[in-house]
Amino acid sequence: MEIKISIISSFLKKYKFHFLLLLFSLIFEKKFLEIINATLVKHLFSSIEKSTTFLDVFFILSVLLILGLLIFFLFSNYHPSKTLTAWIIVTSIIYVKFRFFANCFDFLKVENRHLPSFAYSDILLLLSIAIIIFYLIRELTNHFIKTPKVNDPNGFYTDIPLTLLKKEDDIYNRLDFIEELKNKILATNNTEKSFAIGVIGKWGDGKTTFLNTLEVLLKKERKVIQLKFNPWMAGSADKIIELFFSDLSGVLGEFDGNLKNQIVKYSKELISSIDESGLSIFKDLLGKGNDNLSLVEQNEAISTSIKNLKARLVIYIDDVDRLDKKEVLEVLRLIRNTADFKNTFFIVAFDKTYLIECLKKSDVSKSETYLDKIFQLEYYLPVTLDEKACEKIFFIEVAKYLDTDQKLVLQKIANPEPSPFMRANEASPKISMYLKNVRDIKRFLNVFLLNFERVKHNIYLPDYIAINILRLKYPEVYLELYNNTYKYLTTNKGEQFAIDTNELTLNISDPSSSGYSNTTLFKELGNIDKYSLNEITREESCKLVGSIFKNSTSFKRTLSNNHLSIIHPNSFNRYFDFYMEGRLD
Numbered sequence: 160m161e162i163k164i165s166i167i168s169s170f171l172k173k174y175k176f177h178f179l180l181l182l183f184s185l186i187f188e189k190k191f192l193e194i195i196n197a198t199l200v201k202h203l204f205s206s207i208e209k210s211t212t213f214l215d216v217f218f219i220l221s222v223l224l225i226l227g228l229l230i231f232f233l234f235s236n237y238h239p240s241k242t243l244t245a246w247i248i249v250t251s252i253i254y255v256k257f258r259f260f261a262n263c264f265d266f267l268k269v270e271n272r273h274l275p276s277f278a279y280s281d282i283l284l285l286l287s288i289a290i291i292i293f294y295l296i297r298e299l300t301n302h303f304i305k306t307p308k309v310n311d312p313n314g315f316y317t318d319i320p321l322t323l324l325k326k327e328d329d330i331y332n333r334l335d336f337i338e339e340l341k342n343k344i345l346a347t348n349n350t351e352k353s354f355a356i357g358v359i360g361k362w363g364d365g366k367t368t369f370l371n372t373l374e375v376l377l378k379k380e381r382k383v384i385q386l387k388f389n390p391w392m393a394g395s396a397d398k399i400i401e402l403f404f405s406d407l408s409g410v411l412g413e414f415d416g417n418l419k420n421q422i423v424k425y426s427k428e429l430i431s432s433i434d435e436s437g438l439s440i441f442k443d444l445l446g447k448g449n450d451n452l453s454l455v456e457q458n459e460a461i462s463t464s465i466k467n468l469k470a471r472l473v474i475y476i477d478d479v480d481r482l483d484k485k486e487v488l489e490v491l492r493l494i495r496n497t498a499d500f501k502n503t504f505f506i507v508a509f510d511k512t513y514l515i516e517c518l519k520k521s522d523v524s525k526s527e528t529y530l531d532k533i534f535q536l537e538y539y540l541p542v543t544l545d546e547k548a549c550e551k552i553f554f555i556e557v558a559k560y561l562d563t564d565q566k567l568v569l570q571k572i573a574n575p576e577p578s579p580f581m582r583a584n585e586a587s588p589k590i591s592m593y594l595k596n597v598r599d600i601k602r603f604l605n606v607f608l609l610n611f612e613r614v615k616h617n618i619y620l621p622d623y624i625a626i627n628i629l630r631l632k633y634p635e636v637y638l639e640l641y642n643n644t645y646k647y648l649t650t651n652k653g654e655q656f657a658i659d660t661n662e663l664t665l666n667i668s669d670p671s672s673s674g675y676s677n678t679t680l681f682k683e684l685g686n687i688d689k690y691s692l693n694e695i696t697r698e699e700s701c702k703l704v705g706s707i708f709k710n711s712t713s714f715k716r717t718l719s720n721n722h723l724s725i726i727h728p729n730s731f732n733r734y735f736d737f738y739m740e741g742r743l744d
Contacts, residue, residue, distance in 0.1 A: 210270040251287030353503040360540030363598025366508035391478040396485040466501040479509040484517040546591040588706040619724040633700040647680040675701040
């Protein structure tokens with residue numbers, strides 16, 4: 160019920176002038192007629208005394224134009240302006256009242272035997288009817304035509320942040336904490352100062368999902384006003400203040416028009432006090448403004464007005480760790496000083512390590528403890544998924560894009576115990592070693608899907624998964640392996656790579672020893688002038704390649720389509736996107 164009231168309230172606010180005009184015409188009919196007579200009728204319509212051929216042609220062309228626009232809008236998927244549409248419909252309702260239900264005006268009729276009942280002014284009514292037909296057809300079309308799924312198997316996997324409203328979606332076990340945080344916000348009588356909460360995590364740890372979930376939970380509460388602010392949209396440090404207070408005035412203006420004016424004035428004076436460096440270093444913070452109020456006094460006045468709303472203002476700030484050092488300082492100053500309002504909660508998502516580095520580069524003293532002065536509570540998101548949870552998500556998502564036979568192969572990869580159908584270690588590499596969070600999995604899926612549709616019937620699934628992990632995590636190695644295949648791979652006969660020979664294995668630089676460190680590839684990747692790998696990533700990438708091209712000639716692939724493995728020279732190229740010769744099957 161509250162959601163419906165909120166929707167109606169938002170609709171009325173958006174179209175308030177349209178409804179005011181409609182109500183005025185209905186309630187104050189006499190005064191409305193006086194205005195129409197004094198403006199439109201006296202100075203425009205009174206000069207047209209009789210029907211003419213020119214008017215008839217104009218009327219017919221107008222009807223054809225309206226029909227043409229209707230067809231154009233329907234077939235081009237164009238959406239006319241909703242504001243203009245509202246004005247046309249409201250004006251048409253008023254027109255219908257005076258055209259058919261009141262004898263206030265004489266309407267000049269079209270003198271055409273095919274259009275005996277039409278007045279020239281009925282063009283407005285026809286336009287309104289056309290718009291209504293347009294929206295009815297659009298709604299019916301949307302109802303009967305299936306909307307494409309968010310992650311359709313035929314498309315890419317979009318990285319859309321989730322909302323954890325169901326336990327089955329809560330892979331990080333955060334929902335209980337988010338609900339407790341919601342309850343704490345509602346129970347806190349925070350009247351004199353703002354309260355800042357830091358949601359801390361690395362890239363891909365689910366910070367935006369955390370914020371989205373809290374926002375949805377708090378949306379159900381009547382005494383909560385919410386604002387989502389993304390400073391990254393500002394583009395520069397000196398625009399952050401302008402964008403923030405513009406967004407804030409827009410949200411709070413719906414509840415207090417005077418408060419909106421206060422915020423607009425306050426933000427203008429803040430912006431005017433910015434020095435040439437682009438940062439908010441106020442030249443005269445205590446100086447008087449145009450109405451004899453200093454910036455501090457204006458801040459206090461806004462803060463008091465927010466308190467008088469008897470509601471909690473919750474401000475979400477995301478993508479702080481995408482900003483440069485100047486922008487980071489501006490956002491922190493915003494939270495700590497310029498927007499430190501009563502009854503206000505800041506929920507800020509960021510990578511703490513990155514912010515500390517920015518503070519150090521800005522020569523902020525005691526950078527490690529600086530954030531403690533700003534955030535009263537810090538919630539650290541788990542660094543990585545549990546290995547089992549990560550692999551479970553991986554196999555569930557990949558399975559959505561496979562046919563029945565491939566799903567059976569995937570099931571055996573997910574459960575790699577030796578069996579009559581599968582040899583030990585055939586499921587290598589270990590997924591959770593390379594894909595450590597949900598965002599890693601999403602990025603892998605897009606790499607996986609790029610060429611999958613073309614080659615899906617001509618590949619060995621375990622190899623295709625492994626080679627695409629290599630492409631995602633170590634693109635330099637992926638390119639090097641393809642461009643210089645002959646250098647790093649050999650057949651089990653000891654011959655270098657050649658088409659139509661035996662299975663491929665890694666080339667060993669020292670035949671007397673074994674292991675990844677003795678491969679030609681490992682030694683080549685140690686060239687720090689050519690590759691950006693450190694010792695760890697160098698070893699990890701070679702292990703990944705070694706899980707595909709095993710040194711042991713006794714190892715045999717046994718799962719479905721093993722004859723299409725990348726280790727067979729005639730199948731090698733199809734595992735790389737650079738080799739495109741049309742659909743293979």
